[in-house]
Amino acid sequence: MRLGKKASQYTLVNEVLYKRSFSLPLLRCLNPYEAEYAFREVHEGVCGSHISARTLAHKVLKQGYYWPNMYKDATQFVQRCKKCQFFAHLIYQPTEELTTLIAPWPFAQWGLDLLGPYMKGVGSVTHLIVGVDYFMKWVEARPLSSLTSKKVEDFVFSSIICRYGISNQIVADNGTQFNYSSFRDFYSSYGIKL
Known part of the structure; x- marks a missing residue:
């Protein structure tokens, strides 16, 4: 058959x-x-x-x-x-062990960073604030004309908390915009670890 x-x-x-x-x-x-x-x-x-x-x-x-x-x-x-x-492509990087995920679920942990200064853009924008989700690598960004802790708070509230909910943890470098006491109070009021 x-x-x-x-x-x-x-x-x-x-x-x-x-x-x-x-x-x-x-x-x-x-x-x-x-x-x-x-x-x-x-x-x-x-x-x-x-x-x-x-x-x-x-x-x-x-x-x-x-x-x-x-x-x-x-x-x-x-x-x-x-x-x-x-002439085959050779892999020159050494082998590395797999790393486990740091974030347990999407939008639970965000990384914040400030980029710039850049050339002045429309509205005198010179910097950029970027938030990256650790689980899905989702990026949220906003141009800034001045680097103040209030602008960072507005970005976290409107672009992260209002869109994706309250996260467990936000990781940021020790920049002055992230170290103000008002900024730490803002995080603690939502129960977010900085």
Whole structure:
């Protein structure tokens, strides 16, 4: 039964074996020597660009050729190509252990930072305040014309608390805008750890 299904996908035309395809015309079946030649021509021939194994198999397939172990053979062919191995991208970074997530759920912990000064923009804006959620890496930002603790409080209230709820913790550097007593009172009134 299985052999009958597989055999129905193939046909002989003028003593040459072809495979029927859904989206392409008949695909000519190649023997191992012809397959090696097809790979060589597509991979390193006149228009060859030393492509990856998967792309190589797709290009040969689109040229109208087929054999059962096409993808496995393409992987082995690319692994044997000296130029591909010599000029392959190397990873120079040392391996590192996986780090666990610091934030337990989205919008529970935010990082705040001030960026600038930049050239004056519309409304005399020279700085930028940025809040980044530790869990999803979501970014909230607002341009500022002056660096005061009141502006930072307004940003935290309108862009973080009103949009995403009260977070457990906000991490900030020891900038003067984050160290005012009024700013610490603002955090403690919402139960946020600074």
